[in-house]
């Protein structure tokens with residue numbers, strides 16, 4: 287089974303074993319292959335076609351979700367190039383195996399809901415969860431002690447902040463993603479680039495920590511934190527005890543596809 291999640295920055299693709307893992311085992315589906323490509327780049331149809339050979343068999347189902355309709359249509363338009371069955375598009379929140387305790391379920395990003403579907407599989411019994419998804423936007427969402435999606439917070443992600451600072455000022459350079467990887471930057475920047483690195487990193491992390499603190503106050507029991515998204519590997523080490531699953535929404539898609 288192939289799962290595809292089309293975000294606002296990147297298309298994430300994963301190859302999974304169909305019915306690889308029962309949900310009752312409290313383990314997430316494991317991917318055999320995964321990749322992420324920029325949403326404006328060409329879809330790597332050739333590499334995808336090679337996946338079929340790698341598993342020495344047939345791709346039986348493809349499920350596609352996402353919060354970027356234009357990006358999704360680009361994938362659907364080129365679809366015949368895969369030779370795979372037509373994808374099942376997940377865009378209706380009411381088909382998802384999760385209770386939605388929000389004002390308007392149809393307007394919630396399906397990526398946030400798919401994250402929650404996957405997180406529920408590993409949620410300790412009676413424990414709430416907080417999901418941090420650091421993508422184009424960063425979302426910090428709550429799953430209740432009964433497994434319901436409760437909503438959360440949305441803020442700009444790293445790249446968006448960096449781009450906005452550059453675009454809406456005369457003098458600030460653009461800091462690329464590659465300049466924020468590695469060791470956390472010193473808080474005290476001695477030049478413009480280092481000051482931006484500091485503000486981007488500690489500002490993003492500080493916002494996330496503050497949201498977690500406030501959200502925890504609303505919860506009846508200690509929450510498990512799970513981190514996902516493109517910048518998850520930068521955030522997760524800074525949140526003690528947090529789990530890190532880079533492709534949670536893909537795993538959510540596979541859980542839905544296996545249902």
Ligand SMILES: Nc1ncnc2c1ncn2[C@@H]1O[C@H](COP(=O)(O)OP(=O)(O)O)[C@@H](O)[C@H]1O
Pocket residue numbers: 292293294295296297322420421422423443444445446462463464466467514515516517520
């Ligand atoms: N090395 C990095 N440093 C900082 N941010 C990064 C890095 N790599 C990726 N990102 C962030 O991850 C985002 C892409 O993550 P992704 O989860 O694929 O987003 P989306 O689902 O919105 O397409 C980028 O917009 C950027 O904010």
Ligand SMILES: CC(C)(COP(=O)(O)O)[C@@H](O)C(=O)NCCC(=O)O
Pocket residue numbers: 293294295353393394395396397398421422423424425440
């Ligand atoms: C908040 C998001 C932009 C995050 O998308 P991403 O950063 O993963 O591309 C997306 O979930 C979205 O468009 N949501 C719609 C509004 C809502 O969730 O309430």
Ligand SMILES: [K+]
Pocket residue numbers: 419420421422423424425515
């Ligand atoms: K996100």
